[in-house]
Each structure stands twice: as structure tokens, then as C-alpha cells.
Amino acid sequence: MNPAYIPFNKPYLSGNELRYIEEAVRSGKISGDGIFTKRCHNFFEQELGFKKVLLTTSCTDALEMAALLIDIQPGDEVIVPAYTFVSTANAFVLRGATIVFADSSALSPNLDPDQLEALITPRTKAIVPVHYAGVACNMDPIMALARRHNLFVVEDAAQAIDSYYKGRKLGSIGHLAAFSFHETKNIISGEGGMLAVNDLQFAERAEILWEKGTNRSSFFRGEVDKYSWVDYGSSFLPSDMIAAFLWAQLENIGDIQQRRKHIWHRYYEALSPLQAMGVQLPVIPDYATNNGHMFHLVCRSLAERTALIERLKAENVHPVFHYLSLHASPFYAAKHDGRVLPHADHYSDCLVRLPFYYELTDANQEFINQLILDFYQG
Incomplete structure (x- = not known):
């Protein structure tokens, strides 16, 4: 029988999304880094084993944070697959990088690691593999190449929640990784994303960028007696209502x-x-x-x-x-x-x-x- 309408995507409510949003509102704090943000952070760090994560308002924001953290400067080159969403490249273009596009492989939209070395020059700063459809790029040769040439690897894991490479979680292999919780993804919060920090040399600065260039997070933990403007930054952290929706999804x-x-x-x-x-x-x-x-x-x-x-x-x-x-x-x-x-x-x-x-x-x-x-x- 011909159905009335089958859309490409339909956001799924797993059960507690609206209840948790109401709970966030009634808590009296609906700005960023509230109780549901902390629950989500704890889930990814304690339950899934990421070293450090920070929820963001989008995967785009997480990629832009990564570009700041690895100190992309005008003239730096960043290798990015040609077949990807614009944010993968734009995050680095915003910092002045020149994008060097890599082709996909014949069998998969993922980039072909065998062609990467020919693209590296003295100006190359990073490689950004995209795990298309949540299917892993072949990360071992990419990471070996990065070590040999002293490059950063930023995984675009927008589509890769709950996916693995040789038993390792995607998003846990590169120096940094970006995830998406956009309404078309497996786990959603409408808009939303996450930065995973796997190289802990970036952990403290990531928090500062996340908090608009201030050491506000350290202040609230009692590590400093006041907070001030100490670095670049922006308002990357999401409202706790977004985190409340995400927490309901993570429970399921x-x-x-x-x-x-x-x-x-x-x-x-x-x-x-x-x-x-x-x-x-x-x-x-x-x-x-x-x-x-x-x-x-x-x-x-x-x-x-x-x-x-x-x-x-x-x-x-x-x-x-x-x-x-x-x-x-x-x-x-x-x-x-x-x-x-x-x-x-x-x-x-x-x-x-x-x-x-x-x-x-x-x-x-x-x-x-x-x-x-x-x-x-x-």
C-alpha cells in the first residue's frame, strides 16, 4: 500500500526529553554547564572512557575549537576530504588555513590514506579524517603519517557515535575529535555537538575557549580566586536545556x-x-x-x-x-x-x-x- 508520506528523517523522542527540559528549567539554571551538561560529560568520560569532553552548540563549534587549540595560523595547510560537509573545512578556513583536499577511496566516501603523504608539505599542520556514515577511516596509517610528519589529527566524528576502529571508539584516536547531535544523527539534541580531547595537553585551554576565553571553570572548582579574560574564546557551550534533551537520548x-x-x-x-x-x-x-x-x-x-x-x-x-x-x-x-x-x-x-x-x-x-x-x- 502506498503510504501517505515517508520523510528522509524524523527526530525521535526516547521518553524523558520534555521531562528533563522542565527539570532543567525548574532548577533555576538553564544557561550552560548545568546539571545535565555535567551528567552528559560524566557519561562520555566515565561510562564511555573519553579522556575529556565538552558539549558544544554544534559539531561546527567543536571543529572551530579544535582549530583554535592546534593554533591554526594564516598560511597553514590542513588536509580535508573533498567529500564532506562544509564545516569540516570552514572551521580551519576561519583561522586562515589553506585547505588541501583529499579524494575519497573507490570503495567508500572516506578519504584514501594512501594518497595523503603526497599532499603533505612543510606548511601542513593537520589532517582531518571524516568517518562517513559512522564507518571508520583506516586510522593506523593516518596516525603513523601524522607522527612521522609531526601533524595533528582532528577526527570529524559527526556521524560516528557508538562506532569503532579495531576496538577503539571513533573520536578517541586523533588528538581531538568533534561529534554532532544534530536532529539527523543517531543521538540528538536538535542542534548540538561535542569536542573530545584525547591529547590532554589541550584540556585546560579547551575549557578556557569553551568559557569565552576565561578561566571561569577553574574559578567554580575553587582553583583560582577570581576569573578573567585569559585567551581566545567564544560562547561554545550549549544551554542546559539542550543537554537535558541529550541526556534523555543517552539514557536510551x-x-x-x-x-x-x-x-x-x-x-x-x-x-x-x-x-x-x-x-x-x-x-x-x-x-x-x-x-x-x-x-x-x-x-x-x-x-x-x-x-x-x-x-x-x-x-x-x-x-x-x-x-x-x-x-x-x-x-x-x-x-x-x-x-x-x-x-x-x-x-x-x-x-x-x-x-x-x-x-x-x-x-x-x-x-x-x-x-x-x-x-x-x-
């Missing part, structure tokens, strides 16, 4: 993840026959895990993707394409060094994301799968 992370992985596997099992026709399905390498963030297909051409999207939308199913290659963007094309990045361009033209959210019913998913199979087989 196991259930949310189980359901999302169920949806992912149903897509994969139903659509696997398309691989024989040259349609690419997600690849999970042996070193990576699947966190059920998204399900995508890579069509054989731009025309085919356009036709598939139009066919699904005609039946009230709303898939979306994803990033447009940043090296070809109106803002950065003239600054790009001219290298052709064929894999990034291929994903820009051909990748389509299917509807994916907790409350997507099995019946609706079967309807989507059949529409896609009919499109290719009919």
Missing part, C-alpha cells in the same frame, strides 16, 4: 542503536541484489563497525540517481543526495590546486541516502525496498 542509546542497526540490515539484505548490476552498497571494512547511522546507495550515473529520486518522491518517499564536492564549490574552486578528485565527484553525483529514522516501520521499509528493486529490475 542501547535501544536507539539496536533499532537503527535493525533498519540498516533490512536495507542491506533487501537491496544486495543490486550489487550485481553495478549499484554500490555501503562497505564495512574488517577494521570498522557499523553504527546504523545511514544507508546509502551509489548509483551508476547522475541521471540514474535523479531518476531514482524522482521515482521515489512520486510515491511519497523522500530520499536525499548528500555532499557536493567542496573542491568544486563556488567558494573554494578558485583556491583549489586544480587536482581532479574523481571519486569525490562520483559520490557527489551518484550517492543517494534512503529514509532512515527510529520510527521507520518494517512495512514502510519494505515499500521503499520494493520501489527501488522495481526501478532497477523493471
Whole structure:
């Protein structure tokens, strides 16, 4: 039966979000670093084992904090995948960096580590691997390269909550990492993000940047007798109402993840026959895990993707394409060094994301799968 409407995404309320927001309001403190912020910080540090975390108003803010922490200066070069969201690059452009774009691999939108060394110059300061769809980049060669050339690694783990590389949590491997809790992610707070500090040389300064360039956090812990302006900074910390919503999600992370992985596997099992026709399905390498963030297909051409999207939308199913290659963007094309990045361009033209959210019913998913199979087989 043709459903009334299947959106690409639908935010999921796991149970206590509204109650905790009310509790935050009634506590008398709804600005940043309140009781729910501390609960979230404790969860990530004590339960999940991150060395230090700071909630932010977005993943973009976390990336901008990372650029400040590693002291990006005008003229520094930062290696970033071409196939990613604009924030991955923009956070470093804001500090004056020149972006050197890396191509994706043939099997995955993730950057190809084998091409990175050729991109390094004496001006290179950092590498920013993006774990696309929550699937790990091959981090060992990236970290080895960074050590050899004395570079920082900032993991863009926006999509990578509850995902692993060789048993290590994504976001815990690079010097710093940024997560997103945007409404399209697995764990959400509307807008929201988090900086993970894995190299503790950055821990104290991260708090200062987070608190608008002041040592206010140290003051409230009784470590100094007054606080003042001591560094760069901005208002990176979120309202405690955002943290309250996030805390309700974190309480239910196991259930949310189980359901999302169920949806992912149903897509994969139903659509696997398309691989024989040259349609690419997600690849999970042996070193990576699947966190059920998204399900995508890579069509054989731009025309085919356009036709598939139009066919699904005609039946009230709303898939979306994803990033447009940043090296070809109106803002950065003239600054790009001219290298052709064929894999990034291929994903820009051909990748389509299917509807994916907790409350997507099995019946609706079967309807989507059949529409896609009919499109290719009919």
C-alpha cells in the first residue's frame, strides 16, 4: 500500500526529553554547564572512557575549537576530504588555513590514506579524517603519517557515535575529535555537538575557549580566586536545556542503536541484489563497525540517481543526495590546486541516502525496498 508520506528523517523522542527540559528549567539554571551538561560529560568520560569532553552548540563549534587549540595560523595547510560537509573545512578556513583536499577511496566516501603523504608539505599542520556514515577511516596509517610528519589529527566524528576502529571508539584516536547531535544523527539534541580531547595537553585551554576565553571553570572548582579574560574564546557551550534533551537520548542509546542497526540490515539484505548490476552498497571494512547511522546507495550515473529520486518522491518517499564536492564549490574552486578528485565527484553525483529514522516501520521499509528493486529490475 502506498503510504501517505515517508520523510528522509524524523527526530525521535526516547521518553524523558520534555521531562528533563522542565527539570532543567525548574532548577533555576538553564544557561550552560548545568546539571545535565555535567551528567552528559560524566557519561562520555566515565561510562564511555573519553579522556575529556565538552558539549558544544554544534559539531561546527567543536571543529572551530579544535582549530583554535592546534593554533591554526594564516598560511597553514590542513588536509580535508573533498567529500564532506562544509564545516569540516570552514572551521580551519576561519583561522586562515589553506585547505588541501583529499579524494575519497573507490570503495567508500572516506578519504584514501594512501594518497595523503603526497599532499603533505612543510606548511601542513593537520589532517582531518571524516568517518562517513559512522564507518571508520583506516586510522593506523593516518596516525603513523601524522607522527612521522609531526601533524595533528582532528577526527570529524559527526556521524560516528557508538562506532569503532579495531576496538577503539571513533573520536578517541586523533588528538581531538568533534561529534554532532544534530536532529539527523543517531543521538540528538536538535542542534548540538561535542569536542573530545584525547591529547590532554589541550584540556585546560579547551575549557578556557569553551568559557569565552576565561578561566571561569577553574574559578567554580575553587582553583583560582577570581576569573578573567585569559585567551581566545567564544560562547561554545550549549544551554542546559539542550543537554537535558541529550541526556534523555543517552539514557536510551542501547535501544536507539539496536533499532537503527535493525533498519540498516533490512536495507542491506533487501537491496544486495543490486550489487550485481553495478549499484554500490555501503562497505564495512574488517577494521570498522557499523553504527546504523545511514544507508546509502551509489548509483551508476547522475541521471540514474535523479531518476531514482524522482521515482521515489512520486510515491511519497523522500530520499536525499548528500555532499557536493567542496573542491568544486563556488567558494573554494578558485583556491583549489586544480587536482581532479574523481571519486569525490562520483559520490557527489551518484550517492543517494534512503529514509532512515527510529520510527521507520518494517512495512514502510519494505515499500521503499520494493520501489527501488522495481526501478532497477523493471
